[in-house]
Amino acid sequence: MQNTETRERKPRADALRNRALILEVAQKHFLEHGVGTSLEAVAKEAGIGTGTLYRHFPTREDLVAGVLQLHAEELEVKRAQITSIADPDEALAQWLRAMEDYISAYNGLPGPLVAAAQEGHKDSPLSVPCTTNIETTNDLLAAAQKNGHARASVTGNDLFNVVASTAWLRSNCGVADVPVESMRDILTNGYNES
Amino acid sequence: MQNTETRERKPRADALRNRALILEVAQKHFLEHGVGTSLEAVAKEAGIGTGTLYRHFPTREDLVAGVLQLHAEELEVKRAQITSIADPDEALAQWLRAMEDYISAYNGLPGPLVAAAQEGHKDSPLSVPCTTNIETTNDLLAAAQKNGHARASVTGNDLFNVVASTAWLRSNCGVADVPVESMRDILTNGYNES
């Protein structure tokens, strides 16, 4: 029986090339102009018709998710490194900073990510990287709550939102990174003393 | 001597009417679609040419600042109320919440505001409301540092950024406000226990 619906079909060679090319050019444009950049300009620089771009990535979210996939291995390496740190507080802190950097890769990325991370958005192509990262956060947080100093009432989803907000601030407050440093300090210690 | 450059000149009646009309319609569209809404649609619903809109508000920031001015009195009342609260910690907490609500009035407002609040952006029409609010924050924070429990290392600008980030999260995480509650808790107390 030929199950043409569910079986993996071998894509044509030019389609594969186009897909990779689109991702490469899109990454460059995301870097320069954020994830809201002109898709028409991406298609033009890739030397393809706009229809081809839409065929490969029907929505902007699909394209963003595709570009994010390019960072997957790198993040996985970092995750493995950090997971092996003995001090659970230090491990959690380093992981949160790694996630902040990951989310800060392109302007305008924090918004779609926190939206996709919310419950009931499993349909979004961006929910995949979100749930993966939140799971890791949950694990590291659980360890820090048990053997470290993390508060029991905090959840991994909370910390994901908090880190995304920091990433948002980072790309909106200009060049000086002192505001972001202060933000991290406040998130860690609160603005009140104990 | 007729100093036509610096003297205040009486605007024409239709210009005044148009200005008020633009602000009214813009506020409605900002509420429904955020501050990035179509200016052409605003002009059309106001029944004026697009050129007239640009004459009154040369940039989108000018229009946003104009609409924000509509909230000025209301915020001033709240500021006066809060300033008279005896407990400095409580006063600061209520003021931060009031600012968060103020910044949450329209989607997309937090971005321009934190940008305008940064040093060296005194040229932006949005820097006026920013500096006003940050000054109040500085005053209430100073009192909370002296006679309350606010940490000495925190500044009013820090808290403004933090509150703007919370407002940003509020408009990006969908309907449930539990994530924002958690964010506020973490900002107040940190994610680590003392």
Next chain:
DNA sequence: ACCTGAACACCGTTCAAGT
């Protein structure tokens, strides 16, 4: 199976022409 590019609807911004 995949690609192309014209077509449509939309938007920001400017500016010559009006009153």
Next chain:
DNA sequence: ACCTGAACACCGTTCAAGT
């Protein structure tokens, strides 16, 4: 002094026509 709206350049998205 102020308003109008055409004009220009740009963008997202779809879809008939090609290979």
